[in-house]
Amino acid sequence: MKNKTFKVEGMTCTACANSIQRTLGKLDSVKEANVNFATEKLTIAFDDEEISQEEIFEKVEKLGFELKEEIDLKEVTIPIAGMTCSACSNAVQRALNKLDGVEEAFVNFATEKAVVKYNSDKIRISNLKAAIEKAGYKPLELEIEDIGEEKLDPRERESKVLWIKFIIATIFTIPLFYISMGHMMGAPIPEIINPDINPMNFALTQMFLTIPTMLVGYKFYTVGFRTLFKGSPNMDS
Structure with a gap:
């Protein structure tokens, strides 16, 4: 036995409601x-093995x-x-609104949040998060997890991570800049990495200093290129 509620359109009086009720009530x-004429709704209990919706x-x-x-x-x-x-928020908003089962989606760049109205019978929250990730961004937990005595909101947590990445990149970028450009300005360079004496060491040193900088800035390549190819370039592109 199946119980369902449907919206009835076209009724103009209680006689309309009664005629529908009588007709359906006669079915075995x-x-x-x-x-209910006031709410324009039909509530019905039926055997779905004998009659279909x-x-x-x-x-x-x-x-x-x-x-x-x-x-x-x-x-x-x-x-x-x-x-x-704002181009980022627009890209996420478009991605969410394209999903089957999403009635309406609005992404606010200032609050860094997406408000989504969706049909839970057609789509799940995991699908919404997957669409956000596919657009090149990271959906966070709906509730901020407990991290001990203090709690960081998503923006503070992200800022902390970015600051650490900036420090790491700076540590490797400063010597990289000195080695690659210093000799052009007459700055002293150790003989072991001097381009005129040991060009191979000179090149390898720059390569090893460049790799960590590229790793901490991987987002510019993963997110930047992805949004660029999707036709929605942002600050990472």
Whole structure:
């Protein structure tokens, strides 16, 4: 036995509601049918092995009315990390609104959050997060996890990570700049990495100093190129 609620369109009076209720109530496979004219809803209990939902729709259509399935819309707010400009929020918003089952999605760059109204029968929160990741950004947990005595909001956590990456990149970039450009300005360079004496060591040293800088800045390559190829370039591009 299946219980369903449908919206009824086309009713103009209680007589309309009564006619639908009588017609459906006469069916052997329908245990109970109740039509509320005020709310324009049909609540029905039926044996789905003997009669299908489509057949019920057809019975009502023959009376001159139309049934529509009630959609249980839910709303969720998802914090997002990695957005650097309004183009980022627009890209995420477009990606979410393209999903089947999403009624409406709005992404606020200032608050770094996406507010999504969706049909839980068609799509899950994990699908929403996957779409955000595919767009090149990081969906965060809906609730901030406990990290001991203090709690960091997503923005503070991301700023802390970026600051650490900046320090690491600076540590390797300063000697890289000195080695690659210093000899052009007459700055002294150790003989072991002097380009005129040991060009191979000179090149290898720069390569080893460049690799860590590229690793901490991987987001510029992964997110930047991805958004560029999708036609939605942002600050990372």
